[in-house]
Amino acid sequence: MVASPAGAAAGLSYADIVDLADGAPLVANVRIRNIIPLKPDQAGTVPSGRKRLFVEAEVTGLIRGESGIAPIVTYLYDAPLDARGKTPKYKKAQMIVFARSGTRPGEIQLIAPDAQIPATAEELSRVKAILAALVAPDAPPRILGLGDAFHVAGTIAGEGETQIFLRTENGDPVSLSIIRRPGQPPRWAVALGEIVDEAARAPEPGSLLWYRLACALPPALPPSSVRALAPADADAARADYALVIDALGPCGRTRTKG
Incomplete structure (x- = not known):
């Protein structure tokens, strides 16, 4: 597995992951193929300290989603900038995305600006366990x-x-x-x-x-x-x-x- 970019979403708590999983109709494991930084006039309003990227990724596993997903997806992601004002190197990185279907074929929308986390073995296991608990017959209600x-x-x-x-x-x-x-x-x-x-x-x-x-x-x-x-x-x-x-x-x- 290709290493995930440092700092992409490190240190999220159990509650953070449940927040993301509970609100996402689509959860997938993807490998980023290409990223295109958007120019300011294309990006719209972007939070301070972040850069909006157009991401193209290969779906390597569907974790949640009844309607399925295209083998190649595109989405926008607001990447955090480092101290030098640079974005992490995402190309070929394995990520977990929490999303909903977009308006066009192959397009998805992240449910939150940070709804992309590194797909480490530990995080994959944790996300799958949380999703299983959310859909269990005896799952506690909101x-x-x-x-x-x-x-x-x-x-x-x-x-x-x-x-x-x-x-x-x-x-x-x-x-x-x-x-x-x-x-x-x-x-x-x-x-x-x-x-x-x-x-x-x-x-x-x-x-x-x-x-x-x-x-x-x-x-x-x-x-x-x-x-x-x-x-x-x-x-x-x-x-x-x-x-x-x-x-x-x-x-x-x-x-x-x-």
Whole structure:
């Protein structure tokens, strides 16, 4: 495999790759055959520090795309400039592109200015695993926001349980449950269904379910979620939600979502 240009899209996080994969109807492995830098009057508006290129590439593997793809594709890419104002050497480089079909045969459009990453073995494996998780029958839905929260205090000081319902894109039920018992660390879980049972667990970091929560949930429980609760129960629900946010940790995006 031909080495990819240094700095083409190094260091993207798990969340960055899911952002790209989740929004791309077409994902392909390509080998760049030719690039043509566009003149300013041809390029249009280009972000600072980048140069717009017309790229011709050979498709070496279709990773996602029901309608197929032409063997040779063309697209525009805004390449980052180095300290000398030069673009990396892309010719013959193997890349993964996240795209949609263009208006002409053989033309594709990247879904974001940086939706081209080096096709290393590690990145190919990661992209394929993410795409498989996105289309799995039990894939967690996109989270739109928070619904109602409920809290029930226990009979013993320090005992209680909070349940927080999430709003999802497809309407599937998703909820968070937080249980506190005296002398034990708090335990929280996420349920993908109407019933919270013993099988419910906190998501594994770096999993699609973790991404759906860590990258979509607001930092604090909004007033609308606790409007029906007594003040003490609302305070407990807020504290339990904060525990979940702290446990999830930061989403980890390093790029501007496009």
